[in-house]
Amino acid sequence: MTDILHLQDPYLLEFEARVVARREHEGRPAVVLDRSAFYAASGGQPWDTGSLGDARVVAVVDETGEVLHVLDRPLPEGPVQGRVDADRRRDHRQQHHGQHLLSQAFAEVAAARTVGFHLGAEVTTIDLDRPVSAGQIQAAETRANEVVWEARPVTVRTVSPAEARDLGATPPDGVEAAVRLVEAEGFDRQPCGGTHPRSTAEVGVIVITATEKYKGGTRVTFVCGHRALGAIAMRRAILDRLVSVLSAPLEDLPAVAEKTKDDLIESERRGRGLLERALDGEARRLLSEARGEALSGSGPAVVVASYDGWPAGDLRVLALKLVDLAPCVALLGSRGDKAHLVFAQTEGLPHDIPGLLRTAVTALGGRGGGKGNVAQGGGDRPEKLDDALHRAAEAARSRA
Ligand SMILES: [Zn+2]
Numbered sequence: 001m002t003d004i005l006h007l008q009d010p011y012l013l014e015f016e017a018r019v020v021a022r023r024e025h026e027g028r029p030a031v032v033l034d035r036s037a038f039y040a041a042s043g044g045q046p047w048d049t050g051s052l053g054d055a056r057v058v059a060v061v062d063e064t065g066e067v068l069h070v071l072d073r074p075l076p077e078g079p080v081q082g083r084v085d086a087d088r089r090r091d092h093r094q095q096h097h098g099q100h101l102l103s104q105a106f107a108e109v110a111a112a113r114t115v116g117f118h119l120g121a122e123v124t125t126i127d128l129d130r131p132v133s134a135g136q137i138q139a140a141e142t143r144a145n146e147v148v149w150e151a152r153p154v155t156v157r158t159v160s161p162a163e164a165r166d167l168g169a170t171p172p173d174g175v176e177a178a179v180r181l182v183e184a185e186g187f188d189r190q191p192c193g194g195t196h197p198r199s200t201a202e203v204g205v206i207v208i209t210a211t212e213k214y215k216g217g218t219r220v221t222f223v224c225g226h227r228a229l230g231a232i233a234m235r236r237a238i239l240d241r242l243v244s245v246l247s248a249p250l251e252d253l254p255a256v257a258e259k260t261k262d263d264l265i266e267s268e269r270r271g272r273g274l275l276e277r278a279l280d281g282e283a284r285r286l287l288s289e290a291r292g293e294a295l296s297g298s299g300p301a302v303v304v305a306s307y308d309g310w311p312a313g314d315l316r317v318l319a320l321k322l323v324d325l326a327p328c329v330a331l332l333g334s335r336g337d338k339a340h341l342v343f344a345q346t347e348g349l350p351h352d353i354p355g356l357l358r359t360a361v362t363a364l365g366g367r368g369g370g371k372g373n374v375a376q377g378g379g380d381r382p383e384k385l386d387d388a389l390h391r392a393a394e395a396a397r398s399r400a
Helices: 086-110 134-149 161-166 226-246 250-293 312-325 353-363 382-399
Strands: 014-017 019-025 028-033 050-052 055-063 066-071 080-084 114-119 124-128 154-159 179-184 188-191 206-214 217-224 301-308 328-335 339-345 367-371 374-379
Touching (some): 019 055, 019 066, 080 086, 086 114, 086 124, 086 134, 086 179, 086 188, 086 206, 134 206, 154 161, 217 226, 226 250, 250 301, 301 382, 312 328, 312 339, 328 353, 339 353, 353 367, 353 374, 353 382
Parallel strands (some): 301 328
Antiparallel strands (some): 028 066, 050 055, 050 080, 114 124, 206 217, 328 339, 339 374, 367 374
16 A cells, blocks of 8 residues: 555655556556655546656556556666656646635535536536526636635545534545545535645636536536636737727627627628629520520520639529520539539430539549539539530530
8 A cells, every 4th residue: 555645745746665566557667656645646636747766657547546656667676756746736736626615616606516527637627516697607706716815724634424424524425434524714625635735825716717508507617826827818819819800999899799790691691692693694694695606596505604713502503593594504614723513404405414514524533413404513623624614515515
């Protein structure tokens, strides 16, 4: 059994130890020590990192009662000096204790119980067992921060499960052994094996960054201490950018963004109306041109046209307008980074439209399909577009 030093002193970062067993963990060397200040991942809090001698501690896991220090290289024999990464330990003290305070605040203001906790690399989440209102979220955040700023002492004591219950804490189900209670004086008392600060003040500040519905309750995302500064800096950068892009002061951003969105919807609606009319005109122009070129009485018109940068959807609308207006075959293409083709014919005409299209898209190095009177496709060789359209037109005319 390893003597777990952080249970007594979560500020202890350096210690001397002996290797009592050597193991392997997921292909890496690992050691068990007689004593250790490293926290093993547990109860939502990640492991500490640091070093043992010259080896880097990349993970600390509790496996069947053994604390494995997973290393980046094997350790030589002899006593070893352990060093816990100070910044990461402080960060985890801040986030984990902030979690205790926020959970208790939600219990007070919303009678919401915390049923899940995850301390992540960027944010921490708790899962509450019920929905909470915006007002309750604000009140819980305020209450938890008041307790931080009151700099209440944080203490740890070990008691029996019965004593824990008498003290108003709920030990984990089925636990008969001693219970470690972490207490923020006069505010919160709960069983926990994590690393906590000496004073609530060390948490600095607790900022809720998001809430969402989760499994019938609420997932609350938050950051504490130095992470809160980072989160605010990130949001400030985003807001500064929006202020510049929208040319509006910070307090007007929501209204200006909403107006911009409404304007966009309105201009898209007008744009669609204008496009519709333009495509009507284009269809009539193409048909009269095609009729002028064809000899009188030589059958349905074959309309061939190509455009620069048209989306396939617009080509399709134009093709359908053409075949509706008069008996014709429409062979339309557009070139941009890629080539698009839409072929169509008026109901009752005899051409194999999907066959014509297959031949043409093959020449464009692409694929496409359709059935009956409409087919479309495209390819990666827009420079071949006019040639492909020309061949399709010849094939259509020879059939007509
Ligand atoms: Zn805890």
